[in-house]
Amino acid sequence: MASLAIIGLLGYGLIKKGDGGVGIGSAAPNATLSKLGIDEPVSLDDYRGRWVLLNVWASWCGPCRTESPALQSFAQENRSKLAVIGVDTRDLSEDALNFVDEYGLTYAQWHDGDGSYAQDLGATGYPESFLVDPAGKLVAHYPGPFQDEAGIAGFAKPALGTAG
Amino acid sequence: MRARATLALGLVLAAAAFPAGAPAAPPRASLPDIEDEVMCTICGTLLELSDSPQARREKAFIRERIRSGETKDQIKDDLVSEYGDEVLALPGTSGFDLTAYLVPGIGILLGIGGIGFGVLGWRRNRKKELVSAPEVKRPTGAEAERLDADLARYDL
Numbered sequence: 368m369a370s371l372a373i374i375g376l377l378g379y380g381l382i383k384k385g386d387g388g389v390g391i392g393s394a395a396p397n398a399t400l401s402k403l404g405i406d407e408p409v410s411l412d413d414y415r416g417r418w419v420l421l422n423v424w425a426s427w428c429g430p431c432r433t434e435s436p437a438l439q440s441f442a443q444e445n446r447s448k449l450a451v452i453g454v455d456t457r458d459l460s461e462d463a464l465n466f467v468d469e470y471g472l473t474y475a476q477w478h479d480g481d482g483s484y485a486q487d488l489g490a491t492g493y494p495e496s497f498l499v500d501p502a503g504k505l506v507a508h509y510p511g512p513f514q515d516e517a518g519i520a521g522f523a524k525p526a527l528g529t530a531g
Numbered sequence: 532m533r534a535r536a537t538l539a540l541g542l543v544l545a546a547a548a549f550p551a552g553a554p555a556a557p558p559r560a561s562l563p564d565i566e567d568e569v570m571c572t573i574c575g576t577l578l579e580l581s582d583s584p585q586a587r588r589e590k591a592f593i594r595e596r597i598r599s600g601e602t603k604d605q606i607k608d609d610l611v612s613e614y615g616d617e618v619l620a621l622p623g624t625s626g627f628d629l630t631a632y633l634v635p636g637i638g639i640l641l642g643i644g645g646i647g648f649g650v651l652g653w654r655r656n657r658k659k660e661l662v663s664a665p666e667v668k669r670p671t672g673a674e675a676e677r678l679d680a681d682l683a684r685y686d687l
Contacts, residue, residue, distance in 0.1 A: 427573075427585045457573050457585075459592055459613055481615025482572065 388489020388505075395421075395497070395505040396487035403455050403476035404464045411503060418449035418526030419499040420519075423485045425458040426466040428493040430512035435470040441519040442474040449526040450475065456493070457482045498523055560603040565593055568621065569607065572614050 389396055399410045411419065422438060424431040442451035451474040455463040460478055467476060479485055488497050489508060496519075498507040506525060513519045520527060566579040571586040578586055589610075596606045610618045622628035670678060 425573075425585075427588060457614065459588055461592070462588055480613050481617040483615070 388487055390489065391505055391508060393505055394503055395499045396484060397503070398484050398487065400454075400477040400479055400484055403453075403467070403478045404460050409475075409477055411499065414450055414452075414499075415503055416501050418501060418523070420449055420451045420523055420526070421454055421488065421497040421499060422451060422494060423454045423456050423479075423488065423490045423496070424494045425456050426462040427458065431494045432466075432470075434494060434512040434514075435466075435472065437513055437516045437519060439470060439472050439474070441516045441523075444516075445520075445523070445527060446474075449523060452477060454479050454485060454488075456480075456485045456490070496522065498526060500525070558603075560597050560601065560606055562590060562593055562597065565603055565606055566590065569610055569618050570620050572617050577620055 395411055397411045399408045401407060402409050420442075424435075438451065438453075445451075453467075453472065453474060453476040455476055456479045458478075458480075463476070463478070466472075477484075485495075488495075488505070490497075490510075492510060494512050496509040496513070497505055498509075500506050507522060509522045513522070563579070567577060569578050569589075570576065571578045571581040571583060571589060573585045574581040574583050578589055592610070592613075593606055596609060601609070607619065616628075622631040624632070
């Protein structure tokens with residue numbers, strides 16, 4: 368009996384910890400996070416009806432620095448078609464805000480301190496990007512940094528082909 | 532007289548400096564005291580064992596707060612608000628985390644209970660064995676005489 372209880376608890380722990388995200392084609396996780404540097408709740412539900420590009424990043428991640436200028440430029444040029452959201456993960460808010468200032472990032476930034484949202488999305492590293500359709504479904508996943516704006520446009524093609 | 536006045540003045544000054552009811556100030560926080568209780572979340576190790584860039588930033592974050600006079604608990608709260616509960620090296624005391632403390636205790640209690648039941652059962656069986664043990668048959672008169680004779684032949 369005790370052994371069964373312990374095995375059950377271990378199993379629950381493993382399931383709770385999880386190792387993968389929701390998967391392409393499933394509903395994107397809709398946890399409530401806070402805006403970076405502001406204690407204001409925010410979730411993907413707030414963007415229902417719009418295409419969203421979620422970019423998982425951290426200030427201590429070198430490749431995130433490489434792709435940031437292209438991502439900023441892409442977000443600015445295509446803001447009528449989709450919303451780019453940075454998901455700052457396992458990072459100090461202060462460092463992340465300095466990063467945002469340094470690269471002049473103007474798109475929305477969320478803070479995912481414990482990395483649970485990135486994990487629910489299925490992120491396995493930094494940076495990684497996810498495309499969410501207007502119905503809240505995860506339609507594409509890009510592991511790694513974008514090399515340039517054309518790469519981001521290729522990834523976000525389904526969103527760019529739809530009038531926003 | 533002068534010595535008494537000096538002593539009295541000293542006592543008054545001491546009483547003013549250390550009022551009897553003043554609560555003791557919490558001890559000043561220190562990095563070694565905190566870094567062995569929190570995790571470097573990205574490295575998956577205790578902060579004190581890690582020297583990654585992210586761990587160094589976390590240590591700098593703690594040092595800044597020590598300098599600004601925060602207590603250990605306040606600093607740990609700050610870390611939790613940045614990284615979530617995952618940053619704490621010890622599991623929390625609510626929800627599923629509570630099982631980390633309960634399971635070993637329950638295991639020990641079950642173990643003690645099991646040993647107790649085992650000992651009780653063994654003692655019960657032993658009693659039964661003693662009660663139901665066959666009676667020792669004593670030698671008859673002829674057998675006793677023969678035994679004595681046999682033993683007498685040996686020089687024991």
